[in-house]
Amino acid sequence: AIYKEALEKYTTALKYYSIINDKKAMIYASSMASSVCLVDSDNEKAHHFLNMEMQLAKEINDSCYISNTLQHASVFYESTDKPDSALYYAKKALSFTTGNTNTSKWLSSIGRIYLEKGQTDSASHYLEASLNTKDVEALAISHASLAEIEKDRHNYKSAYNHLEQYTDVIDSIAAADKSSEIQKLGYQHEAEVKIAKHKAEMQLSNALIITAAIIAILILIVILQQISKRKKTAQLRYERKINSMNQDMKILQTRITQSETMLTYLRKEQESYTAEIQNKEQEIKDLYQQREEVQHAFFRQSAIYKKINKLAKQDTADKKKINVLNLSDQESLRDTIFAIYNDSITELRLRHPRLTDEDIIFLCLEKNNLPSSIIAYCFGSTNTQVINQRRYRLKERMTN
Known part of the structure; x- marks a missing residue:
């Protein structure tokens, strides 16, 4: 159940890392998922995640990531009883290491695989080369393996020396673990103090935030009241202005109606006068004509x-x-x-x-x-x- 839950977590992480296209994080998640499957004896899934890890390392083209991925492949094949494949990937991982990389793990791993294959000379060569390191885990494995080789060779003194160094390394690991526990307790205490201090700061900060929020709300209320008051005042002014304009409009409309009525009356009067003038003009014209006819008749006499x-x-x-x-x-x-x-x-x-x-x-x-x-x-x-x-x-x- 623990392995299943762990696999789900790493699979979910792998999904989210793929969404943001963080390939280095995807390499880590697929590597851990492969390790969980390998421990849970699900070799098929372990191989699937291993292939994914190797493909991602190839895509980012980083020698450090490629070397670590090849080393994981070596561990996988060693765990599945395929020493030849394990040896191939271990040597390939070693070839991708840079000058600043500590190669003791890779050398120790190659030596151990050779030892499993029964090739003690090659195993001894790589194990001896891996001793120049401060990596206590690799150092312990190398001394234990060399002690076994020297014992088989009947070099008991050399075997004893490697075994003694192995014991010293194990003791240092145990002491380091104990020191680590004490250090953890110290860190825990320090963390608790920091958490308490942080809580106090957060409480003070929350109090300040709440106070500031209350003040801001009060200021906002005052501003809103002022805005509302101004709006009401503006509304009253607007209504008074509208009423005044309506009164002016009514007065103007009354005057327009009166003027139009007067204009209609004057037009009717003008039409009447015009007709009368036209009649008079025609009458005068006729009289002129009559006078002219009388004058002509008088002249002819x-x-x-x-x-x-x-x-x-x-x-x-x-x-x-x-x-x-x-x-x-x-x-x-x-x-x-x-x-x-x-x-x-x-x-x-x-x-x-x-x-x-x-x-x-x-x-x-x-x-x-x-x-x-x-x-x-x-x-x-x-x-x-x-x-x-x-x-x-x-x-x-x-x-x-």
């Missing part, structure tokens, strides 16, 4: 008009015999026209002050629908070209 009418009926075949108005008749024509058309002439002069008396006489004659030839007779001429020129000049004077 005059003596001078009768002379003009007589001239219009004369024979025009011989232009030399054509009669025209003489100067006396022209003067009479002027007096008659100015007497009959007096009001119209006054209005005409106000509109066109540049008009001459002859221009006014011409206009009155033309208003009576007299042809250009008869109008020429009235001015003492038989040439209508003179009338056309006068008409052109008259147009310029009335335009400018």
